[in-house]
Amino acid sequence: MNIILIGPPGAGKGTQAATLVADLDMVQLSTGDMLRAARTSGTELGQMVAGVMDRGELVTDEIVIGLIEEQLISSTSLGGFIFDGFPRTLAQADALNDLLSKVGQKLDAVIQMTVDDEALVKRITGRFTCGVCGHGYHEEFKAPIIKGKCDSCGEVGAFKKRADDNEDALKTRLMAYYKDTSPLIGYYYAKEQLQQVNGLNSIEKVGGEISKALSKI
Numbered sequence: 001m002n003i004i005l006i007g008p009p010g011a012g013k014g015t016q017a018a019t020l021v022a023d024l025d026m027v028q029l030s031t032g033d034m035l036r037a038a039r040t041s042g043t044e045l046g047q048m049v050a051g052v053m054d055r056g057e058l059v060t061d062e063i064v065i066g067l068i069e070e071q072l073i074s075s076t077s078l079g080g081f082i083f084d085g086f087p088r089t090l091a092q093a094d095a096l097n098d099l100l101s102k103v104g105q106k107l108d109a110v111i112q113m114t115v116d117d118e119a120l121v122k123r124i125t126g127r128f129t130c131g132v133c134g135h136g137y138h139e140e141f142k143a144p145i146i147k148g149k150c151d152s153c154g155e156v157g158a159f160k161k162r163a164d165d166n167e168d169a170l171k172t173r174l175m176a177y178y179k180d181t182s183p184l185i186g187y188y189y190a191k192e193q194l195q196q197v198n199g200l201n202s203i204e205k206v207g208g209e210i211s212k213a214l215s216k217i
């Protein structure tokens with residue numbers, strides 16, 4: 001089963017992908033994570049995209065399609081792939097169809113996570129992760145049990161925020177979502193692959209809705 005999680009920044013795509021990876025043996029392919037890893041390891045690609053990402057703009061189709069192609073060719077997944085943050089443009093959506101057929105696979109469903117803009121600002125500006133294990137938190141909705149200490153790996157004082165999780169970059173990211181990514185909703189609806197879940201619900205409830213949607217495939 002290969003699926004896309006689509007929704008604006010802060011809709012909860014990464015959180016739900018992590019659950020699907022744990023429960024269904026799926027492999028998460030997040031272009032955002034791949035680009036951040038390239039930046040951390042200081043590759044030429046990482047240096048090239050740093051400014052674009054910090055401003056909240058989209059990197060070129062060519063770059064992200066190349067990253068996904070590499071992963072699709074080199075990874076095996078028993079449960080299938082979860083595309084998280086990809087595709088973000090119609091050109092990327094077409095490329096994904098081609099890449100999947102090239103590796104003898106197909107897209108099974110597109111899950112749209114709906115959330116209103118006000119909730120997104122609150123979610124994004126409050127979120128942070130553990131710099132050691134990557135576990136995600138939120139100042140208001142999911143604070144660590146002991147302040148400053150990661151619930152998951154126990155590391156103390158290693159929390160960090162994404163450079164683009166600030167109000168200015170968020171505005172640009174939202175505009176990019178509405179301008180370039182939201183046309184994909186109509187595209188996948190027309191292909192009868194779109195399913196909607198209400199991303200405003202609790203993490204558990206959204207997870208339940210996604211499972212229900214996937215059980216119909």
Ligand code: AMP
Binds near residue numbers: 084
């Ligand atoms: P994300 O973690 O998905 O929010 O992505 C963080 C940033 O990486 C975005 O704001 C873009 O600058 C870049 N990015 C990630 N995925 C894509 C994509 N599919 N197309 C273009 N830019 C992307």
